[in-house]
Amino acid sequence: MFVLSLMLAAAMWELYKAIGPETGGKVLGMRVLPKAEDRVMPHVWEMFQRFGRAEVRSSKDTVLEAVVSGAWYSFRIALAGLALGTAVGFGLALLMARFRVVERGLLPWLVVSQTVPLIALAPLVASWGGKLHIGGFTWQRWMSASIIAAFLAFFPMAVGALRGLSSPPPAALELMDSYAAPWRSTLFKLRIPATLPYLVPAFRLAANAAVAGTVIAEISAGVRGGIGRLILEYMREATGDPAKVYTAVFGAAAVGLLMAGLVAVIEMTATRHLRKEEFA
């Protein structure tokens, strides 16, 4: 069915090309219809053809190789960001679960931050590249992208983890109390295992946010080697070479799908001993 909808989308694309106005059109007086000429809307098969040919007239790499290496580069940045964001998010959630004061002071800010466009900081963090030195260690551009990805991933993880850590019913907590179990024991034997079902949807969100954050950060930071940079470059060359930018877009999609696949594998291994329920 999925393949069918893709084919349908491709068919609609070609249909529009066939009947759409060459220079873009107006609907109710507003210029909202896209231009349908070949230069900006290449045929679907042309997009795939473009993978095969050389990236730039002078280089020997094909577009496919360039896109794949760019996608792989970005994927690793996103993964690093996701790992960092998960660790920090979980750590913060533990802190909030342990100390009510921290929860009361910090949680509202976390909730607010989910409504606030932190991604706006992306260009600012990106500009740290090459300018920030800590000891003998220079801040690399790609680290900005990872940090931003971590930033975006950390919030859903923190909120999800906190919810999970607070999820055990009072009776379970009373049970642990009746055993005179110390807080650490309750944490490892009760709260953390109870957290897993809550972490699953949070992790998916975080992974998606990490990928989006990486791409956007790369675009605002100009990170060499990433798929975001490729998209920008190809977009600027689009007048001469329209199909190239689409190849990069497919590359970005591939990063997302690869990440989704990884998340699915992690989920399956982590929850194989749990009841087979639908994780919303």
Next chain:
Amino acid sequence: MTEIAVPTGQVGAAAAAVEARGAAMTFNAGRPNEVIALAPIDLTVAPGELVSLIGPSGCGKSTLLRLIANLLEPTDGSLLINGKPASQARLDGDYGMAFQQAGLFDWRTVSRNIELPLEIKGWDRARRRARALEMLELVRLCDFADHHPWELSGGMQQRVAIARALSFEPKLLLMDEPFGALDEMTREHMQTELGRIRAATGAAVIFVTHSIPEAVFLSDRVAVMSARPGHIEAVIDVALGERTELTRGDPLFFKHVTEVREALRAGHGVGGGMEDR
């Protein structure tokens, strides 16, 4: 305030399983939303005895249970479990608890659930496994050692919860309506099971329930409570001897049930909101 005499016929030298003197509980004392949950209670439970606490909602029976379990601190009076203060008893693992929801951990197998308190108390693995198997035998669930809680019926889950509560051989078992979520047939079966387990382990039991027949069937004594503020209205001795399948049809059984029901009515007024199941 009511004074209840120490029951006779039990082992005299051992400390009482539970000795409550003037134990009272007031929530939010001094504030506008103050609630006197329990007026001062005196209650003594002998070793190996089963005492039920029965009463309408709000009469403080669960509160009293939690005071005994040291999950709450009384605002007045004292509580001795096996001759020690309640807090010490909790640290020493002198009692086990079972709730209405079995409260098993979904992510652990049945036998690992039973091992939970033993892990916390620092038993080594071999000892834990051996004890878990023993307990499974006691509640007759040996075949389910490696199953997960969701694969078991409600009654079976409660049996695991009881096994867990008894795994470290406490002298006292505290039960808060553990059979409340079960259907009638399973409930009666579990009552018989509890009697057998009691006989095998010799533990004293304090059993909170809504059900008059259940209280009468299980107990040596029934403490009837009523509300506003929570207190013990009356304590009824149940002299039914050994409980069997025939006990529920015994005329003496009905007599005691009626006694309890009347005590409840006296404490609460019409009806009493009790179950006649």
Next chain:
Amino acid sequence: MTRQRILAMFWPVLFGAVFLGLWETFVVTRDIKPYLLPKPSAIWGQFHGNFTLIRKSTRVTATNAFIGLFLGVAGGALVALVANRFRLLRELVMPLAISVAAVPIIVLVAIFNNLFSITSEVPRRLMVTLIVFFVVFLNVSKGLTQSDPTQLELMRSYGASQSTIIRKVRVPNALAYLFIALRQVAPLAVVTAFVSEYFGGTQNGLGARITQSIASSRDAAGWAYVLAACILGLVFFGVAIAIECVVAPRRSRRLS
């Protein structure tokens, strides 16, 4: 405001104030260069100083966000309703929506910029619409399918037609999910609107101004634009909550 509410705000406000204070002292004492991290006071100064320009850019971004939000919500809810009724449509759209959720579709702005004229705001609006559409579609679809089976049985026992069932049971249930989605997509629309500006095109909105400020080494000004974007996001979120309160006040609300 009740005493409770004021007390509840005490800790977060304290944390926020302490955080700002630490930030300011950190920058001043360690002599951090402004292009790394400007002082909060400098940012506030820029915010004040550039206010007219900030307001103009905010309006551009806000318009884009609003149009996209409106169209996306309307479209998403509508298609979810229709898809619920006709299985074929659902089977076609659902897998697309789920995979879109995994993929950073923001990159499509690169393509949109070429499809439309260089001075058009349509690419941004289209992007917001798309992103909002998919979130709303997924949520409302979930709401429509997750109706209480008891309620459904009751309706069937009345001999109610499918469309009646949709109207009287599924839609009210889905409304709750619509508002959950609304809370998410309102700030998301703002984010999408100005992130789209990073891809080029007209440079009037908040996103473009941020990159411009950095390019011309006026970082505190850049942070001021970030502050404006945050405020805009909060405003959209507040409006979403307000709409929810008016249309469907619920006894228990969690800010999730």
